[in-house]
Amino acid sequence: xxxxxxxxxxxxxxxxxxxxxxxxxxxxxxxxxxxxxxxxxxxxxxxxxxxxxxxxxxxxxxxxxxxxxxxxxxxxxxxxxxxxxxxxxxxxxxxxxxxxxxxxxxxxxxxxxxxxxxxxxxxxxxxxxxxxxxxxxxxxxxxxxxxxxxxxxxxxxxxxxxxxxxxxxxxxxxxxxxxxxxxxxxxxxxxxxxxxxxxxxxxxxxxxxxxxxxxxxxxxxxxxxxxxxxxxxxxxxxxxxxxxxxxxxxxxxxxxxxxxxxxxxxxxxxxxxxxxxxxxxxxxxxxxxxxxxxxxxxxxxxxxxxxxxxxxxxxxxxxxxxxxxxxxxxxxxxxxxxxxxxxxxxxxxxxxxxxxxxxxxxxxxxxxxxxx
Amino acid sequence: xxxxxxxxxxxxxxxxxxxxxxxxxxxxxxxxxxxxxxxxxxxxxxxxxxxxxxxxxxxxxxxxxxxxxxxxxxxxxxxxxxxxxxxxxxxxxxxxxxxxxxxxxxxxxxxxxxxxxxxxxxxxxxxxxxxxxxxxxxxxxxxxxxxxxxxxxxxxxxxxxxxxxxxxxxxxxxxxxxxxxxxxxxxxxxxxxxxxxxxxxxxxxxxxxxxxxxxxxxxxxxxxxxxxxxxxxxxxxxxxxxxxxxxxxxxxxxxxxxxxxxxxxxxxxxxxxxxxxxxxxxxxxxxxxxxxxx
Numbered sequence: 001x002x003x004x005x006x007x008x009x010x011x012x013x014x015x016x017x018x019x020x021x022x023x024x025x026x027x028x029x030x031x032x033x034x035x036x037x038x039x040x041x042x043x044x045x046x047x048x049x050x051x052x053x054x055x056x057x058x059x060x061x062x063x064x065x066x067x068x069x070x071x072x073x074x075x076x077x078x079x080x081x082x083x084x085x086x087x088x089x090x091x092x093x094x095x096x097x098x099x100x101x102x103x104x105x106x107x108x109x110x111x112x113x114x115x116x117x118x119x120x121x122x123x124x125x126x127x128x129x130x131x132x133x134x135x136x137x138x139x140x141x142x143x144x145x146x147x148x149x150x151x152x153x154x155x156x157x158x159x160x161x162x163x164x165x166x167x168x169x170x171x172x173x174x175x176x177x178x179x180x181x182x183x184x185x186x187x188x189x190x191x192x193x194x195x196x197x198x199x200x201x202x203x204x205x206x207x208x209x210x211x212x213x214x215x216x217x218x219x220x221x222x223x224x225x226x227x228x229x230x231x232x233x234x235x236x237x238x239x240x241x242x243x244x245x246x247x248x249x250x251x252x253x254x255x256x257x258x259x260x261x262x263x264x265x266x267x268x269x270x271x272x273x274x275x276x277x278x279x280x281x282x283x284x285x286x287x288x289x290x291x292x293x294x295x296x297x298x299x300x301x302x303x304x305x306x307x308x309x310x311x312x313x314x315x316x317x318x319x320x321x322x323x324x325x326x327x328x329x330x331x332x333x334x335x336x337x338x339x340x341x342x343x344x345x346x347x348x349x350x351x352x353x354x355x356x357x358x359x360x361x362x363x364x365x366x367x368x369x370x371x372x
Numbered sequence: 373x374x375x376x377x378x379x380x381x382x383x384x385x386x387x388x389x390x391x392x393x394x395x396x397x398x399x400x401x402x403x404x405x406x407x408x409x410x411x412x413x414x415x416x417x418x419x420x421x422x423x424x425x426x427x428x429x430x431x432x433x434x435x436x437x438x439x440x441x442x443x444x445x446x447x448x449x450x451x452x453x454x455x456x457x458x459x460x461x462x463x464x465x466x467x468x469x470x471x472x473x474x475x476x477x478x479x480x481x482x483x484x485x486x487x488x489x490x491x492x493x494x495x496x497x498x499x500x501x502x503x504x505x506x507x508x509x510x511x512x513x514x515x516x517x518x519x520x521x522x523x524x525x526x527x528x529x530x531x532x533x534x535x536x537x538x539x540x541x542x543x544x545x546x547x548x549x550x551x552x553x554x555x556x557x558x559x560x561x562x563x564x565x566x567x568x569x570x571x572x573x574x575x576x577x578x579x580x581x582x583x584x585x586x587x588x589x590x591x592x593x594x595x596x597x598x599x600x601x602x603x604x605x606x607x608x609x610x611x612x613x614x615x616x617x618x619x620x621x622x623x624x625x626x627x628x629x630x631x632x633x634x635x636x637x638x639x640x641x642x643x644x645x646x647x648x649x650x651x652x653x654x655x656x657x658x659x660x661x662x663x664x665x666x
Contacts, residue, residue: 002471006464014459199455199512202421203472204444371423 003200003209007217011183017221020183021228028167028232032240035156035163042156043098050095056128057088076123083120087113103150111141136251139258143249152248159244160237161263167233168267171226172274172332177306179225180278181285181299184218188289189298198371208363211286215359218282226271254339266336269344273332276351280326281306283358290365306330322346326354373398373435374520374551375420380429382412382419382575389415390426391575397553402546404562405555406652407572408660413555416572417522421449434519445473448513450523453505458498462489462508465497466515473516483515488537502529510538514545521545523554527561539565559653569652571659580655588623589648592631595641603638620648 011017064081068074090113097106118134121127144151152162191197200210249260261269281302288298309327319341322328328335328347336344375397382390389412397403405413418424420431422438431438433447456465466480484490489507492500497508506529513521521542527535535558542552542565556562562569571578594600597617604611604619609631612620621631628645635642 006468006471009460009464010457013464194454195452196455196457198423198449198451201423202444202447202449202451203469204442205472206441368425370425371418 001213003205003213004216007187007213008220011187011217011221017183020179020225024179024225024229025232027170028229028236031166031170032158032163032236035158035166036240038156039158042153047095047098050091053128054088054091054095057084057091060084060126061088080120080123080125083116083123083125087116087120090116100150104145104148107141107145107151111138111145114138114141135258139260140249140251143260147245147247147249149245149248152244157244158237158241159248160234160241161244161246161248163237163241163244164230164233165250165263165266167229168270169333171229172270174331176222176226176274176278177281177330180218180222180281181302183221183225184214184282185285185299185302186289186295187214187218188286189293189295192289192293192371193295195371201371207366207369211359211362211366214286215282215362218285219279222275222278222282250337252337252339256340261336269336270332273329273335273344273348276348276355277327277329277332280351280355280358283355283362287358287362287365290362290369324350326351373432374400375553376430376432377416377420378430380416380419380426380431382415382424382426389575390419393429393575393577395570395577397551400546400549400551401568402542402552402554402566404566404569404652405553405572406557406559406562406569406656411572412575413572414524416577417449417524417553417555421447421522445516446519448516448518448521450509450513450521450526452524453502453509453529456497456500456505456508459496461496462493462500462504462511465508465512466493469512469515475516479515483511486541487511487514488534503531503534506530506538507534510541514541517548518550521550521552523552523556525556526554527556527558535561559656562652569655571656573659578659590621590623590628591618591644591646591648592621592635592642593618593644593646594635595643599638600635600640603634603640607634609634617643 061081061084064077064084067077068081071077090109094106094109094113097109114129114134114137117127117129118131118138121129121131121134140151143149152159154162155166157163157166186193191200201207246264247262250263250266252259252261284302284305285298288301289295292298292301306327309325310330312321312325313328313330313335322342323346325347329351332344335342335347373396375395377393377395380390380393381388393416405416407413415424419426420433420438433443436443462484463480466483467477469475470477470480480493481490484493487507487510489504489511492504497505500508506526510526513523526538530538539561542554546552554562554565569580571580591614593615594617597613597619600619601611601613609626610622610624611631614620621628632642632645
């Protein structure tokens with residue numbers, strides 16, 4: 001404990017920490033600015049999407065018509081033509097319902113359109129929409145209708161909860177790892193590089209306390225930085241966005257079934273998984289620093305380990321791997337969204353176990369560590 | 373025993389850096405470690421404080437093994453100023469030492485005043501000059517009133533006033549019972565600080581008390597130099613003429629008393645006898661002649 005405050009002071013009073021906080025503010029502000037700037041083009045894009053679907057449905061209509069002219073008794077073709085016509089009619093109606101207060105009617109029509117599109121595809125019709133898009137949209141719309149929540153654009157929404165989710169998505173997509181490596185990647189190795197470890201080693205301190213203090217300081221700094229990120233996001237989202245709904249649904253796949261999570265649940269899962277990954281990275285930083293005593297080599301070794309873990313997660317489909325791959329939460333978004341053949345939490349025990357083992361290893365290593 | 377280093381051997385790859393160093397210090401004293409760059413001074417101090425490993429030998433400081441971190445309650449080691457944290461203040465550094473050593477923080481101001489750094493105590497170390505950093509390092513090693521103080525080049529970057537102040541503080545600490553082992557290139561300062569010098573040459577230690585060497589060499593002022601030369605040559609007593617009325621004599625087989633008697637027996641009167649001081653630089657020149665000429 002005597003060392004902990006000193007360790008915290010060393011980083012909190014550094015320019016690096018200030019720059020990281022500044023970077024977070026600028027990053028979140030830029031994200032909101034992007035959402036504001038692209039708001040009008042998002043609406044335009046939605047209209048263009050309807051036009052694109054209309055155009056596609058019209059093209060299909062001509063194909064069906066030609067087929068029916070060639071074979072007027074073809075019942076299947078007739079049915080497809082009728083479904084296609086229904087879709088065209090719905091799209092015309094949706095085009096007229098762009099006002100925000102008419103979202104419930106629009107959702108109803110969209111749901112109807114996607115249901116018909118699904119049936120149309122099942123009956124052999126060709127459509128731009130994939131089955132995955134159809135099922136995801138249907139599940140989303142159902143939830144939105146149930147709770148009377150207006151739909152939001154996934155990537156450009158200014159609604160506070162959706163904006164927080166966008167920030168969280170960036171945070172868990174390497175953002176947190178980059179921040180933590182910048183913040184504490186050199187917490188131990190720089191002590192060897194600057195010879196400041198000599199000061200710590202010539203104090204009446206157990207060397208293992210140095211490791212514990214650095215681990216705790218790193219975790220505290222990670223928590224503080226994460227809280228700061230959320231506070232900044234809340235302030236910017238509150239000032240430049242609008243209220244929104246924290247129970248806004250996020251569509252996920254669980255054992256090939258479509259389910260939904262609320263944004264609150266999604267944020268909880270994301271922060272849990274990325275934190276588990278960050279704790280592992282911090283302990284690896286400490287251990288590798290004691291071996292290499294050089295910041296760049298330490299960082300590259302950690303990145304190498306993370307890369308191997310990610311490759312294993314993405315490209316090796318051996319079922320037990322979800323229980324034994326501690327590096328699977330490098331990019332946890334996919335793990336939350338697609339829980340097919342696995343549960344989102346299955347890698348947590350092995351990641352925490354490895355964190356503990358690496359921490360114990362670092363405690364042992366520092367006992368015999370020398371400055372040469 | 374304050375310091376007990378026995379047969380300390382340190383090898384870097386295949387090169388022997390320390391070749392069986394022995395140091396025993398039983399009573400408080402100031403010892404200077406002198407030698408050219410690469411002679412092993414810092415390596416020796418680092419081995420003694422468990423910063424470096426060594427292949428053979430034994431080190432005990434204040435009766436405890438050098439690997440026991442609790443020795444640093446009473447042993448301080450002043451090192452290179454690179455170990456300071458640029459983004460922290462001098463106060464932060466001293467506060468850290470106080471916390472880990474259970475020293476009341478009220479002592480910080482006292483030590484800062486003693487060293488003369490109270491004006492920039494709250495400044496960030498990155499804005500310190502070389503001399504200011506040396507002041508901070510000195511404050512950090514004396515705040516715990518150590519029984520043993522090891523210092524690696526403490527005079528680097530100090531202006532004459534600061535150097536005089538540091539010497540004063542070291543002599544005060546010595547008088548208070550602290551043993552000081554100091555490595556330095558500043559031979560003039562060493563001369564002012566101590567007569568006990570450990571010269572390091574190629575990883576070996578040559579211990580010398582300049583006091584002992586000095587006490588065997590004398591400058592003797594007499595009234596008749598020609599008569600003295602004749603008498604001393606006749607008696608085969610080695611001497612050197614060092615002035616119009618002065619001869620130099622070194623005690624070897626013939627004692628100073630015999631030398632004086634030889635002169636007195638021949639009616640040569642002695643006006644003054646002065647023990648000749650041998651400076652660290654002079655001794656260094658003798659020992660490291662090869663390095664100096666190359």
